[in-house]
Amino acid sequence: MQSVLRAIYPPQCLSCRAHVTSEFGLCGTCWRDTPFVAGLCCDQCGMPLPGEDEGTPVHCDDCLDRPRPWLRGRAAMLYAGNGRRIVLSLKHGDRLDVGRAAAEWLARAAAPMLQSDMIVAPIPLHWLRLLRRRYNQAALLSRGVAARTGLAHCPDLLVRPRATRSLDGRGRDERFATLEGALAVHPRRRHLLVGRHVLLVDDVMTSGATFHAGAEACRAAGAAAVSVLALARVAKGS
Missing domain, CATH: 3.40.50.2020 (Rossmann fold)
Known part of the structure; x- marks a missing residue:
């Protein structure tokens, strides 16, 4: 039944509605265009920061202020x-x-x-x-x-x-x-x-x-x- 439903209603990208291989996901283009936070970020608010993540907590200016x-x-x-x-x-x-x-x-x-x-x-x-x-x-x-x-x-x-x-x-x-x-x-x-x-x-x-x-x-x-x-x-x- 699940395969039949997928054939009739194929999974769509959450953002652009393009067809995707799995449900509740993004297509490759939308994934690339979504600004996910990765790498070094403020340890208190999650703001992305320049530099490499060396495993030591760092804080942005707003959190320090x-x-x-x-x-x-x-x-x-x-x-x-x-x-x-x-x-x-x-x-x-x-x-x-x-x-x-x-x-x-x-x-x-x-x-x-x-x-x-x-x-x-x-x-x-x-x-x-x-x-x-x-x-x-x-x-x-x-x-x-x-x-x-x-x-x-x-x-x-x-x-x-x-x-x-x-x-x-x-x-x-x-x-x-x-x-x-x-x-x-x-x-x-x-x-x-x-x-x-x-x-x-x-x-x-x-x-x-x-x-x-x-x-x-x-x-x-x-x-x-x-x-x-x-x-x-x-x-x-x-």
Whole structure:
């Protein structure tokens, strides 16, 4: 039956819809044009850096300038070109199929940070935005990462008690001010993170303000440490 279905509906590239050999993947051209992060990157935010990876943690200027409340961070790709199109198709295009491949890319990017006691959790949406969008793309990604890494998953570890303005077009300082105190640990889930390492997952990291709010909430609730993972990282100057 599977072979019959493939003959009628052959697998398509997640980006351009060209025929491919396996499901939930990219064609050769789209893979080449997708800015996956590889090589040396900032150990706290995943920003690609010039130079060779010699196995010693290095940090970008932004992370040196503004100390992060999390331990380590990674991103699967840059939020540019085909990377941006892939993220937007998941976030606003109801392309839930993208989440399956994205979880594979995220699990690979997260490999240097993973610890056996980690609990994986998404950055939450406010309930009004969730009602409009119908799903939280970060929760789809975090669930996939947890499944592929064998780590515990808590989709409602964090909550967003108040709605915040859109961050599009806002500068770094305004982003941090908008999100200050905007996230909190669910009171019924607090016991799950006490003394454990939390891996927070989101679709895009720009200034790091959202991860900052989430990491601070986790640490205040008793998490031993926090690391962060984004599908895409906005490059400086983008």
